[in-house]
Amino acid sequence: MNAATLSAPIRFEGVGLHTGADARMELRPADPGTGIVFVLDGVRVPALADFAQESPLATVLARDGKSVTTIEHALSALLAMGVSDVEIALDGPEAPILDGSARPYVEAIATTGLRESPHARPVLEVTAPIELRDGDRAVIVMPSDAFRVRFVGDYPAPIGTHYIDIAIDPERYRTEIASARTFTFLRDVEAMRARGLARGGSLENALVYDEDGPMQPLQWPNEVVRHKVLDLIGDLALVGAYPRCEVIAIKSGHALHTRVARELRKRG
Numbered sequence: 201m202n203a204a205t206l207s208a209p210i211r212f213e214g215v216g217l218h219t220g221a222d223a224r225m226e227l228r229p230a231d232p233g234t235g236i237v238f239v240l241d242g243v244r245v246p247a248l249a250d251f252a253q254e255s256p257l258a259t260v261l262a263r264d265g266k267s268v269t270t271i272e273h274a275l276s277a278l279l280a281m282g283v284s285d286v287e288i289a290l291d292g293p294e295a296p297i298l299d300g301s302a303r304p305y306v307e308a309i310a311t312t313g314l315r316e317s318p319h320a321r322p323v324l325e326v327t328a329p330i331e332l333r334d335g336d337r338a339v340i341v342m343p344s345d346a347f348r349v350r351f352v353g354d355y356p357a358p359i360g361t362h363y364i365d366i367a368i369d370p371e372r373y374r375t376e377i378a379s380a381r382t383f384t385f386l387r388d389v390e391a392m393r394a395r396g397l398a399r400g401g402s403l404e405n406a407l408v409y410d411e412d413g414p415m416q417p418l419q420w421p422n423e424v425v426r427h428k429v430l431d432l433i434g435d436l437a438l439v440g441a442y443p444r445c446e447v448i449a450i451k452s453g454h455a456l457h458t459r460v461a462r463e464l465r466k467r468g
């Protein structure tokens with residue numbers, strides 16, 4: 201597995217899910233060893249758990265007074281599609297939500313193509329199981345010769361309980377995970393707006409459940425837990441290496457995932 205970057209820059213523009221702010225984002229080719237680095241107004245913020253802030257709704261990175269939120273979908277696509285080195289210039293406080301999934305990133309990466317380096321991609325090998333818990337949420341990371349995720353999501357009705365077990369490689373990620381959308385309950389949207397969140401959210405960029413069920417057609421019966429895998433992969437990108445391990449996640453979210461990434465960096 202070699203390090204790789206994009207063969208040309210990729211640009212996105214759009215509204216942020218939580219801030220509602222418009223932002224332009226450019227993913228630029230970078231030298232081997234760069235890792236994934238955000239460039240915010242001249243401040244370089246590596247996409248590593250060391251710079252992550254606790255946040256239940258999105259992944260936030262911060263350094264020297266600059267911060268960026270909702271970066272997990274971009275990070276997820278980059279990690280899964282094999283992009284180890286890239287600079288991401290962003291001129292707003294939040295990455296564009298686009299269609300709420302990682303599909304626009306994956307399609308752009310696939311169309312643009314990768315430039316492989318002769319150097320090896322950094323890989324995280326786990327030698328003994330690691331378990332982190334937060335109440336009834338848990339993440340267990342186990343040794344494995346491939347990256348595999350099993351996720352149990354459990355939500356109030358009408359979402360219910362969903363499960364997925366998937367070995368992650370670029371093709372499976374592209375066809376089975378990337379298109380799964382951000383999801384929310386309609387009843388939570390007003391509460392989030394009152395707290396200044398979800399300002400950019402709409403039926404165009406999020407799967408919304410009302411009391412009876414999904415308000416839009418589902419792409420898979422378990423689309424919700426597929427999106428949880430998408431988010432988990434984005435948070436694991438904060439390890440700074442390809443996670444060659446098996447991850448069992450039960451009801452976990454960004455806060456616990458960030459703790460896992462931090463723990464893995466300590467041990468890696």
Ligand SMILES: [Zn+2]
Nearest residue numbers: 272382427431
């Ligand atoms: Zn997400």
